[in-house]
Amino acid sequence: MELTHKSGRQETAAHDLPPAIELRGISKAFGPVQANKDINFSVAKGTIHGIIGENGAGKSTLMSILYGFYKADAGEVLINGQTTLIPDSQAAISAGIGMVFQHFKLVENFTVLENVILGAEDGAMLRPSLAKARKELTRLAKEYELNVNPDTLVEELSVGHKQRVEILKALYRHADILILDEPTGVLTPAEADHLFRIFDGLKKQGKTIILITHKLREIMDITDTVSVMRRGEMTATVKTSETSPEHLAELMVGRKVLLEVSKTPARPGASVLEVENLRVVDEDKVERLKGVSLQLRAGEILGIAGVAGNGQSELLEVLAGMQTATGSVRLNGQELDLTGAKSDARTRRKKGIAHVPEDRHDEGLILEFSAWENIAFGYEDDPAYNKGMLMDNAALRAETHAKMERFDVRPPHPRLEAKNFSGGNQQKIVLAREIERNPDLLLIGQPTRGVDIGAIEFIHQRIVELRDQGKAILLVSVELDEIMSLSDRIAVMFDGQIMGERRPEETDEKELGLLMAGINRKAN
Amino acid sequence: MQKMPKWADVALIPLINILIAFTLSGLIIWAIGGDPFRALKTMVTGSFGSTNGWGYTLYYTTNFIFTGLAVATAYQARLFNIGGEGQAMLGGLGVALVALSIDWPHWAIALPAAAIGGAAFGAFWAVIPAYLQAKRGSHIVITTIMFNFIASALVGYLLLNFLKVPGNMSTESAGFPAGTNLPTFSDMLAPFGITFAKNAPANISFLVALACAFGYWLLIWHTKLGYQIRAFGQSETGAIYAGINPVRIVVITMVISGALAGMMALNNVMGEAERLIDNAVEGAGFIGIAVALMGRNHPVGIVLAALLFGFLFQGGSELSLWEGIPRELVVVIQGLVILLTGALDNMVRGPVERLFLMLHKGEA
Numbered sequence: 001m002e003l004t005h006k007s008g009r010q011e012t013a014a015h016d017l018p019p020a021i022e023l024r025g026i027s028k029a030f031g032p033v034q035a036n037k038d039i040n041f042s043v044a045k046g047t048i049h050g051i052i053g054e055n056g057a058g059k060s061t062l063m064s065i066l067y068g069f070y071k072a073d074a075g076e077v078l079i080n081g082q083t084t085l086i087p088d089s090q091a092a093i094s095a096g097i098g099m100v101f102q103h104f105k106l107v108e109n110f111t112v113l114e115n116v117i118l119g120a121e122d123g124a125m126l127r128p129s130l131a132k133a134r135k136e137l138t139r140l141a142k143e144y145e146l147n148v149n150p151d152t153l154v155e156e157l158s159v160g161h162k163q164r165v166e167i168l169k170a171l172y173r174h175a176d177i178l179i180l181d182e183p184t185g186v187l188t189p190a191e192a193d194h195l196f197r198i199f200d201g202l203k204k205q206g207k208t209i210i211l212i213t214h215k216l217r218e219i220m221d222i223t224d225t226v227s228v229m230r231r232g233e234m235t236a237t238v239k240t241s242e243t244s245p246e247h248l249a250e251l252m253v254g255r256k257v258l259l260e261v262s263k264t265p266a267r268p269g270a271s272v273l274e275v276e277n278l279r280v281v282d283e284d285k286v287e288r289l290k291g292v293s294l295q296l297r298a299g300e301i302l303g304i305a306g307v308a309g310n311g312q313s314e315l316l317e318v319l320a321g322m323q324t325a326t327g328s329v330r331l332n333g334q335e336l337d338l339t340g341a342k343s344d345a346r347t348r349r350k351k352g353i354a355h356v357p358e359d360r361h362d363e364g365l366i367l368e369f370s371a372w373e374n375i376a377f378g379y380e381d382d383p384a385y386n387k388g389m390l391m392d393n394a395a396l397r398a399e400t401h402a403k404m405e406r407f408d409v410r411p412p413h414p415r416l417e418a419k420n421f422s423g424g425n426q427q428k429i430v431l432a433r434e435i436e437r438n439p440d441l442l443l444i445g446q447p448t449r450g451v452d453i454g455a456i457e458f459i460h461q462r463i464v465e466l467r468d469q470g471k472a473i474l475l476v477s478v479e480l481d482e483i484m485s486l487s488d489r490i491a492v493m494f495d496g497q498i499m500g501e502r503r504p505e506e507t508d509e510k511e512l513g514l515l516m517a518g519i520n521r522k523a524n
Numbered sequence: 525m526q527k528m529p530k531w532a533d534v535a536l537i538p539l540i541n542i543l544i545a546f547t548l549s550g551l552i553i554w555a556i557g558g559d560p561f562r563a564l565k566t567m568v569t570g571s572f573g574s575t576n577g578w579g580y581t582l583y584y585t586t587n588f589i590f591t592g593l594a595v596a597t598a599y600q601a602r603l604f605n606i607g608g609e610g611q612a613m614l615g616g617l618g619v620a621l622v623a624l625s626i627d628w629p630h631w632a633i634a635l636p637a638a639a640i641g642g643a644a645f646g647a648f649w650a651v652i653p654a655y656l657q658a659k660r661g662s663h664i665v666i667t668t669i670m671f672n673f674i675a676s677a678l679v680g681y682l683l684l685n686f687l688k689v690p691g692n693m694s695t696e697s698a699g700f701p702a703g704t705n706l707p708t709f710s711d712m713l714a715p716f717g718i719t720f721a722k723n724a725p726a727n728i729s730f731l732v733a734l735a736c737a738f739g740y741w742l743l744i745w746h747t748k749l750g751y752q753i754r755a756f757g758q759s760e761t762g763a764i765y766a767g768i769n770p771v772r773i774v775v776i777t778m779v780i781s782g783a784l785a786g787m788m789a790l791n792n793v794m795g796e797a798e799r800l801i802d803n804a805v806e807g808a809g810f811i812g813i814a815v816a817l818m819g820r821n822h823p824v825g826i827v828l829a830a831l832l833f834g835f836l837f838q839g840g841s842e843l844s845l846w847e848g849i850p851r852e853l854v855v856v857i858q859g860l861v862i863l864l865t866g867a868l869d870n871m872v873r874g875p876v877e878r879l880f881l882m883l884h885k886g887e888a
Contacts, residue, residue: 355765363762364765366759369758377766380752381748390746
């Protein structure tokens with residue numbers, strides 16, 4: 001790391017400017033876990049610096065230290081060449097650091113303007129602050145293409161616009177250094193493009209941007225420099241123009257990774273799932289599914305692409321028995337109840353539908369339960385798990401251990417609580433439970449969200465294997481790469497409808513992106 | 525080591541909490557001119573110093589085991605059953621109706637019948653709030669509290685107008701037939717050659733309470749239903765994902781919880797008073813909340829916490845009897861224990877946790 005350190009200094013000497021941020025020897029441990037180990041790195045002023053790494057590599061810890069959420073055990077932070085103490089987020093803000101979190105920290109029932117001044121009011125009276133903020137917002141909007149109507153309630157904004165409000169909040173507080181954590185996770189390709197244009201504008205004005213992401217393509221497209229983190233250490237800092245996605249992926253996991261899924265062409269068999277005119281109206285009387293029809297055969301993977309919130313979640317929930325609906329769903333030719341007592345998840349499971357849900361923390365797992373209790377989740381009435389009136393906990397633990405071995409869950413300890421496993425291992429627990437039920441239809445949502453690259457490979461292979469055993473798989477993902485590489489057919493959802501269906505080999509990300517934005521060029 | 529060892533969590537912290545509460549109580553006793561050490565001695569000898577003392581302590585303990593289990597069962601589904609008081613009152617009504625229905629030949633037949641009666645009435649009183657919560661979204665804390673008042677008024681009304689013996693001045697039912705009188709500890713221990721105070725109220729329902737604690741453990745950690753209750757308690761969306769019907773779980777959990785509270789009447793109504801008296805529950809329903817909290821919803825913890833509160837009740841009444849310390853102050857001491865063990869638990873937990881982490885670092 002000494003090398004990077006020196007070159008960073010030389011660079012600053014060349015530009016005659018100290019780096020915007022320089023970290024020296026930052027370490028942070030949580031109990032026995034060394035989250036950050038002697039991290040040295042610097043970000044030159046006016047550049048876009050990417051940080052990539054697997055989940056649990058220590059990116060978020062590092063940024064939390066920068067923003068004053070954690071105190072480093074050792075090391076120092078230099079802002080513009082000055083040693084700076086950052087005990088809390090207020091100190092970070094006054095040092096010119098702004099942070100945009102993955103999950104927005106906005107007050108939904110406040111207007112944009114009210115959100116922007118929240119915590120930065122000038123005095124007890126709001127009126128002067130609001131007037132000042134209004135002027136400032138107009139200026140910022142012009143300068144950086146950050147157009148948002150200041151009087152709209154935040155809850156009425158799209159995700160992309162909410163993110164702009166977060167950026168505006170930081171800029172309003174005179175941030176010179178912006179840190180963004182996975183900013184494009186929830187955006188359409190068009191929105192992401194817009195965000196990158198904003199980045200360009202900010203960079204031209206001399207702002208420094210730190211972008212935390214796991215999307216290699218974004219790193220390649222917009223960053224000037226990229227740092228790779230692995231197991232708490234900063235393993236490399238390279239110029240983006242001098243590297244390749246394959247090289248970065250290798251640096252991240254420490255070995256070569258298959259980014260493409262290897263699979264043979266599908267051999268679709270009999271029709272397993274037939275969905276016709278499916279409609280869902282939510283509690284607020286908003287129609288979430290507006291007449292969805294689709295068909296799925298044995299031995300094929302149908303990928304549902306789309307920006308989050310366009311009805312994919314509802315589609316999964318209806319099929320899994322978590323949500324009532326109208327319309328018709330046939331499984332192996334047999335009509336399923338969509339309302340009433342027989343429309344619950346348990347009945348669906350017994351009919352041969354397994355479900356890996358989008359949200360494994362809230363749905364797929366009970367985090368406070370041990371691994372073996374989670375293996376029974378949804379199947380606790382299975383005769384194999386029961387002995388008379390009591391559950392056969394010992395048998396269940398033994399089976400869990402076997403499953404953990406087969407799915408390479410680490411550590412393979414059935415008594416460990418689910419919350420103590422990493423994201424990838426948690427997902428493997430869910431997969432082990434659902435896939436080994438040998439279902440006719442597997443519903444799988446965001447299979448690799450928050451999962452590290454090594455586990456992604458494993459999970460993708462398992463999904464393809466299941467397909468090759470002649471099972472039908474409905475895959476919902478917001479990751480286009482994942483949809484493209486796994487699916488045999490791709491259906492794109494927009495605003496509660498299927499916009500169109502494509503074969504992965506006959507389409508590209510651009511066309512799918514347009515479909516995801518609701519534009520169908522091929523439409524008749 | 526990320527956490528402190530388990531023994532510190534389950535034993536050390538409650539112990540420190542109790543010590544602080546006792547120290548504070550001692551200071552108060554000292555401030556009003558009493559001798560705290562003598563007061564403590566009076567409490568200990570009064571509750572554990574004789575078989576008579578034990579008999580009272582275990583009598584209170586029995587009440588608190590039932591109500592503590594009731595609160596803990598509901599809490600496994602993250603339902604706050606504040607209505608143990610009312611459910612125990614209704615349980616008393618159920619027990620009284622069973623006991624007075626026929627001339628029972630033997631307590632061994634009357635006991636299960638009365639248990640069913642008490643449990644059924646207690647469960648009935650809990651199932652209405654449960655249904656309102658599950659179907660209408662009325663908050664169970666509010667409804668169960670309200671149902672305490674309704675229960676009190678209802679039982680008072682029934683006693684006054686239907687159950688009272690004409691001519692009797694006090695609001696109480698007729699005495700139960702002799703065939704329902706439960707064996708006391710004195711009766712139970714006599715065959716073993718152990719003499720136990722004859723008039724002490726502790727009775728065989730203590731064993732029923734222990735059996736219920738074991739049943740609770742089996743139910744919660746070894747049955748499908750218990751599994752589903754805990755899963756629902758941890759995550760309602762998770763429960764829907766798994767196909768666990770929330771309405772069913774809320775109703776069944778509260779039925780069990782109310783039944784446990786209702787069975788308390790075996791002890792205070794059938795075992796001790798041997799007739800139904802107005803306000804016989806004496807706050808045991810509320811003490812159950814503290815017991816469950818302090819016992820960490822585990823049966824062993826609940827039994828131990830119930831014993832502590834049994835000691836506080838019995839020792840407290842000795843205190844007012846012999847030391848001239850007013851009854852109200854005894855309530856203050858009980859309140860301090862509840863405050864420290866329940867509400868202020870984190871005050872002690874934080875520093876102790878840090879201490880353990882520091883010690884561990886020192887070793888490493």
